[in-house]
Amino acid sequence: xxxxxxxxxVWLDPSQPSPKLLVFMAGAGARPANxxxxxxxxxxxxxxxxxxxxxxxxxxxxxCGGSANPVGHSLDPDCSGNMRxxxxxxxxxxxxxxxxxxNSIENxxxxxxxxxxxxxxxxxxxxxxxxxxxxxWSQIAVSGQSQGSGQAALIGxxxxxxxxxxxxxxxxxxxPDVTDPWIEIGETPAAKYFALFHDxxxxxxxxxxxxxxx
Numbered sequence: 498x499x500x501x502x503x504x505x506x507v508w509l510d511p512s513q514p515s516p517k518l519l520v521f522m523a524g525a526g527a528r529p530a531n532x533x534x535x536x537x538x539x540x541x542x543x544x545x546x547x548x549x550x551x552x553x554x555x556x557x558x559x560x561c562g563g564s565a566n567p568v569g570h571s572l573d574p575d576c577s578g579n580m581r582x583x584x585x586x587x588x589x590x591x592x593x594x595x596x597x598x599x600n601s602i603e604n605x606x607x608x609x610x611x612x613x614x615x616x617x618x619x620x621x622x623x624x625x626x627x628x629x630x631x632x633x634w635s636q637i638a639v640s641g642q643s644q645g646s647g648q649a650a651l652i653g654x655x656x657x658x659x660x661x662x663x664x665x666x667x668x669x670x671x672x673p674d675v676t677d678p679w680i681e682i683g684e685t686p687a688a689k690y691f692a693l694f695h696d697x698x699x700x701x702x703x704x705x706x707x708x709x710x711x
Contacts, residue, residue: 504528504529504530504550505529505547505548505549505550505605505609506529506530506533506536506546506547506548507545507546507547507548507609507613508536508537508539508540508544508545508546508547508548509540509545509546509620510540510545513543514545514620514621515543515544515545516621516624516636517543517544517545517636517638517659518544518545518546518547518625518636518637518638519536519539519544519545519546519547519637519638519639519640519662520546520547520549520606520637520638520639520640521535521536521539521546521547521548521549521640521641521645522549522551522553522602522639522640522641522642522644522645522646522648522649523548523550523553523641523642523644523645524553524641524642524643524644524645524646524665524666525553525554525555525556525557525559525643525644526553526554526556527553527642527645528550529548529549529550530548532548532642533548535640535642535664536548539640544638547606547609549602549605549606549609550605551584551600551601551602551605551648552584552594552596552600552601553584553644553645555580555593555594556644557577557580557581557644557647557669558577558644558668558669560576560580560593561573561576561577561580561593561669561671561677562576562670562671562672571671574671574677574678575678575679576591576593576671576677577647577667577669577671577677577679578651578669578677578678578679579591579593580593580594581647581648581651581669581679582651582679583596583601584596584601584602584648585601585602585603585648585651585652585655586598586601586602586603587599587600587601587603587604588601602648602652603631603632606632607626607630607631607632610622610623610625610626610632611626611630614626624636625637632656634652634656634657634658634659635656635657635658635659636659637658637659638658638659638660638661638662639652639653639658639660639661639662640661640662640663640664641663641664641666642664642665642666643664643665643666643667643668644666644667644668645666646663646664646665646666646667646692647666647667647668647669649661649662649663650663650666650667650680650690651679653683653684653685653689653690654679654681654682654683654684654685655683655684656684656685657684657685657686658684658685658689659689660685660689660690660691661685661689661690661691662691662692663690663691663692663693664692664693665693667680
């Protein structure tokens with residue numbers, strides 16, 4: 498792993514070790530340290546929290562286009578989906594990013610959970626790992642801001658997670674007002690998605706049937 502990407506934040510209220518875990522991912526170029534109040538609030542609501550640092554140095558909408566960059570979009574309809582998949586699993590899906598398996602979101606989360614379980618066995622971090630060493634997604638809520646919210650949405654598509662909580666994203670609309678094809682409901686039911694977003698990215702949530710509340 499790249500040591501420069503190891504700035505995770507881990508939160509646990511020792512007075513009431515929660516059986517619920519929230520994994521939060523920051524936006525492009527940001528760090529978990531930029532979102533301490535969000536993580537602190539999740540702890541107050543009864544979660545243990547991991548602010549997961551991942552390889553977010555390449556901005557997806559900067560490469561593929563999107564609501565934040567509507568001019569000069571990529572001609573590849575799968576541009577954002579392939580970039581995000583490689584960031585998640587570390588397998589070569591896209592020429593726009595170079596994420597190794599070691600630096601993938603999946604591996605970094607697994608290694609961190611295993612480390613926490615080894616160092617603090619009494620805190621019960623092993624409950625979030627399957628016997629084969631993969632994340633026990635059904636016990637994990639995933640969240641993020643902007644680019645991080647897109648990674649949370651993708652995880653929710655591929656795995657049945659406890660819930661998906663998205664702030665300001667995902668902004669992946671390669672063609673203005675047309676949601677990128679990877680954004681759709683998959684393994685996690687639509688009722689488990691929650692989002693706070695600006696009108697500029699509201700079209701993404703018609704695809705996952707999140708209703709607007711005023």
